[in-house]
Amino acid sequence: MTPFQTGGRGGEDESSDSDHRRKRRKMGQNGTPSGPAAASPANPNSFAAKMMAKMGYVEGQGLGATGRGRLAPIETKLRPQGAGLGAVREKTKQAKEEERREAAFRGEVLEDSEEEEKQRRRKLKEKRLSGVNSGAGTPAGKPKVKYRTAVEIEAAADGLQVPSVLKSIIDATGTEIKVLTSTVGLMTSQSTMVPSETEATKIARRARRDLEAFADEWNGLTERKKYFELQEAQLVQELDEEDQTSQDLQALVSTVRQLQELLVNPSNEETSTSAWEDVTVILETMEDGLHEGIDKAALQEIAVASIHPLFKVTMQDWEPLHNPSNVISWIERLRGILEIKPELSSHEVALQNESYHSKSSSKSTTHYETMIHSLWLPPVRSAITNDWDVHDPAPLITLIQTWRSVLPSFVLSNVIDQLVVRRLSDALVAWKPRTSHKRNRHSQLPHIWLFPWLQYLDDHHTDPRSPTGLLADVKRKFKAVLATWDLTTDIPPGLDSWRSVLHSELSSLLVRHLLPRLALHLSENLSIDPSDQDLDPLIQALRWSPFFASSTIAHLLAAEFFPKWHQTLHLWLTSSPNYDEIREWFLWWKDQLNILSPNINDLPIVSAEWTRGLETISLALDLGPAAASQLPPPPAGPTPPLAAPSTPLAAASRSKASHPIQDTPITFRDVVEDWCTEQGLLMMPLREADQQTGLPLFRITASASGRGGLVVYLKGDVLWARGGAGAGAEGKGFAPVGLDEGLAARAEGR
Numbered sequence: 001m002t003p004f005q006t007g008g009r010g011g012e013d014e015s016s017d018s019d020h021r022r023k024r025r026k027m028g029q030n031g032t033p034s035g036p037a038a039a040s041p042a043n044p045n046s047f048a049a050k051m052m053a054k055m056g057y058v059e060g061q062g063l064g065a066t067g068r069g070r071l072a073p074i075e076t077k078l079r080p081q082g083a084g085l086g087a088v089r090e091k092t093k094q095a096k097e098e099e100r101r102e103a104a105f106r107g108e109v110l111e112d113s114e115e116e117e118k119q120r121r122r123k124l125k126e127k128r129l130s131g132v133n134s135g136a137g138t139p140a141g142k143p144k145v146k147y148r149t150a151v152e153i154e155a156a157a158d159g160l161q162v163p164s165v166l167k168s169i170i171d172a173t174g175t176e177i178k179v180l181t182s183t184v185g186l187m188t189s190q191s192t193m194v195p196s197e198t199e200a201t202k203i204a205r206r207a208r209r210d211l212e213a214f215a216d217e218w219n220g221l222t223e224r225k226k227y228f229e230l231q232e233a234q235l236v237q238e239l240d241e242e243d244q245t246s247q248d249l250q251a252l253v254s255t256v257r258q259l260q261e262l263l264v265n266p267s268n269e270e271t272s273t274s275a276w277e278d279v280t281v282i283l284e285t286m287e288d289g290l291h292e293g294i295d296k297a298a299l300q301e302i303a304v305a306s307i308h309p310l311f312k313v314t315m316q317d318w319e320p321l322h323n324p325s326n327v328i329s330w331i332e333r334l335r336g337i338l339e340i341k342p343e344l345s346s347h348e349v350a351l352q353n354e355s356y357h358s359k360s361s362s363k364s365t366t367h368y369e370t371m372i373h374s375l376w377l378p379p380v381r382s383a384i385t386n387d388w389d390v391h392d393p394a395p396l397i398t399l400i401q402t403w404r405s406v407l408p409s410f411v412l413s414n415v416i417d418q419l420v421v422r423r424l425s426d427a428l429v430a431w432k433p434r435t436s437h438k439r440n441r442h443s444q445l446p447h448i449w450l451f452p453w454l455q456y457l458d459d460h461h462t463d464p465r466s467p468t469g470l471l472a473d474v475k476r477k478f479k480a481v482l483a484t485w486d487l488t489t490d491i492p493p494g495l496d497s498w499r500s501v502l503h504s505e506l507s508s509l510l511v512r513h514l515l516p517r518l519a520l521h522l523s524e525n526l527s528i529d530p531s532d533q534d535l536d537p538l539i540q541a542l543r544w545s546p547f548f549a550s551s552t553i554a555h556l557l558a559a560e561f562f563p564k565w566h567q568t569l570h571l572w573l574t575s576s577p578n579y580d581e582i583r584e585w586f587l588w589w590k591d592q593l594n595i596l597s598p599n600i601n602d603l604p605i606v607s608a609e610w611t612r613g614l615e616t617i618s619l620a621l622d623l624g625p626a627a628a629s630q631l632p633p634p635p636a637g638p639t640p641p642l643a644a645p646s647t648p649l650a651a652a653s654r655s656k657a658s659h660p661i662q663d664t665p666i667t668f669r670d671v672v673e674d675w676c677t678e679q680g681l682l683m684m685p686l687r688e689a690d691q692q693t694g695l696p697l698f699r700i701t702a703s704a705s706g707r708g709g710l711v712v713y714l715k716g717d718v719l720w721a722r723g724g725a726g727a728g729a730e731g732k733g734f735a736p737v738g739l740d741e742g743l744a745a746r747a748e749g750r
Contacts, residue, residue: 068105071098075094150211153211153212154215157218157222158219158222160214162211256302276330279330280333282306283334284333284337303334303337303368307334308371311376314327320399321396324402328402328406331406332405335406369408372407373410373411376403376407381419384420385419390449391427391449393449393452394452396420400412428446428470428473429702430680431446432679446477450470451501454471462501464505465505471502475505479509479677483513487517487541488536488540511552518541519556521537521540521541522537522538525537527564528564528565529568530568538561538592542597545597550597551603553597554600554605555605557609565609566612566613566616569582569613570633573617575628576628577620590610593606619631669714679744680702682699682700682701682709683699684698684699685697686699690734693715697711698712700712708749709746719737719739721735721743
């Protein structure tokens with residue numbers, strides 16, 4: 001065992017501990033050092049002072065470039081030994097002063113927690129001295145008991161009658177019980193006698209208590225009586241409803257038996273019509289006479305079960321396209337009992353579909369919806385697939401309009417999206433715009449057989465700006481119609497219908513694909529001959545003016561008509577002219593243009609051309625006989641338009657009149673794409689190039705999925721296809737092909 005040491009190292013530890021205690025005793029009450037060490041000034045000759053002076057520090061100012069830093073080193077404040085955080089105030093006076101000084105620099109006033117505590121205590125003291133109860137004073141005394149008189153007790157208990165004897169004994173208006181003198185021998189109360197010591201007081205107290213208890217019991221019994229009366233009335237009402245329901249069920253059973261007797265298989269149409277009428281009348285009577293308590297689902301089930309045999313027999317021999325309104329009148333009369341919901345708008349259908357998909361459980365169909373899906377839809381599907389001529393939409397539209405109000409939404413969507421759209425898509429593929437001049441069913445323009453269906457289709461098919469859908473396919477093929485239409489004939493029938501569907505897209509198509517052809521038609525076929533004027537080319541071109549902007553037609557005339565007109569006028573004026581004839585010829589042409597295109601002469605471009613003609617005539621009159629040699633000829637091309645050209649035709653009008661106006665240059669790829677559109681094929685880029693030539697590859701196919709067909713690339717004005725004759729031994733090379741039936745057959749996989 002190690003002996004206890006009193007000297008050496010142990011003594012040094014003891015001495016150090018004693019010094020620590022002595023130093024702690026010298027500390028003031030606030031924990032700040034006392035004595036000279038507490039305020040030892042900094043040595044101005046120290047290394048630190050000299051280094052700070054070189055950096056610009058001035059004694060008495062704060063640190064930092066702006067002097068807003070600390071003024072003195074951070075002080076330490078010791079806590080008593082064994083004390084934890086919060087036992088003493090941690091901040092020193094110096095730290096508080098620094099915080100106030102920094103707050104003053106920011107324009108703020110700093111209030112520390114000690115000041116706030118002092119203010120809170122000061123307010124509590126002022127409130128206490130002012131006499132206001134702060135909630136911490138003496139608790140309130142026991143509330144004074146208020147006794148009720150016998151009359152008040154009797155009034156509180158409805159129907160209770162207090163005997164007169166008790167009324168004369170009980171008087172609960174104060175703490176002293178007053179006993180009145182009566183024949184019973186009760187003595188008058190004396191002021192010198194203590195009430196609790198007299199027998200009369202005890203009797204009065206017991207009487208008051210008994211009366212209070214009796215009154216409370218009386219009130220309880222009264223409430224129970226009211227409750228039982230209310231429960232009795234409710235039970236009587238439920239019995240009446242049960243009795244009414246029982247009568248309705250008996251009537252329902254009787255009706256069902258009556259329907260069973262009527263439900264026989266009709267042998268002919270007359271018997272079927274009579275059975276439908278009888279069943280409908282019985283079901284209408286049942287619906288009107290039944291009570292509201294009958295389950296609606298049960299009524300619908302009975303109604304569907306009643307008409308199901310008749311509906312099944314009717315649907316077996318039904319021809320939807322020839323007799324669309326069969327049995328619809330009876331279905332409409334039974335709309336209420338069959339719970340046929342009204343037709344929803346497109347917005348309501350979208351909201352319904354959104355809420356339907358948000359539910360985890362699947363929605364079940366009603367008995368009526370199941371009957372329509374299983375009995376009505378099959379013959380309609382068969383008629384649309386096998387019997388319906390897609391180019392004659394009237395019979396099927398009549399069928400859908402007739403049944404639309406009673407069809408479930410999912411059945412109508414199935415008919416439109418799965419059956420009608422598929423047939424319309426096939427018809428668009430089979431439509432050949434280049435053969436539209438032939439009189440056959442497949443040459444009819446789509447506005448006759450497609451546009452009537454747009455009201456039933458989704459936005460995907462009816463938006464002209466959509467890259468896919470039925471209307472997008474029609475727009476692509478309509479370009480071929482404009483490019484191949486015979487301008488000597490009338491405009492395509494129903495072009496106004498295209499305008500109402502395509503809107504601004506129609507104007508763009510006409511300007512790009514038809515306007516250059518009109519300009520070429522006038523350039524090649526129109527001649528100005530005063531002796532024998534042929535207006536047919538001009539009439540054929542201006543019959544399209546309602547579908548163009550007026551400024552576009554004006555630019556067309558300035559580019560193709562007026563150069564020839566000015567040339568003829570100059571030739572006439574330089575060949576011994578008759579100015580009366582020239583005047584009549586001038587006015588005749590103005591009238592003709594105004595007839596062919598109303599108000600065209602009011603446009604600035606056309607008006608400027610007429611003015612130029614008048615100026616030429618005036619100059620010829622001034623020159624007289626010298627006009628034959630001195631009259632300047634008209635410029636080789638038309639005059640520039642008065643305004644900036646708004647169409648490609650206006651910009652091209654600056655070229656020679658004999659040169660046909662051209663639209664954006666047509667590339668060989670455009671030619672191939674137009675040919676594919678006419679053949680019902682797709683030409684899609686493959687995002688890869690041929691390894692030998694580096695030219696981009698395309699796939700020409702008849703499949704909407706983009707598969708199959710053949711791979712091609714364009715080199716100059718030649719189309720090269722993979723495989724076929726001349727493609728090499730392995731058949732993986734490319735060989736030139738033509739735009740013919742052989743290429744179409746290979747693209748379709750034939």
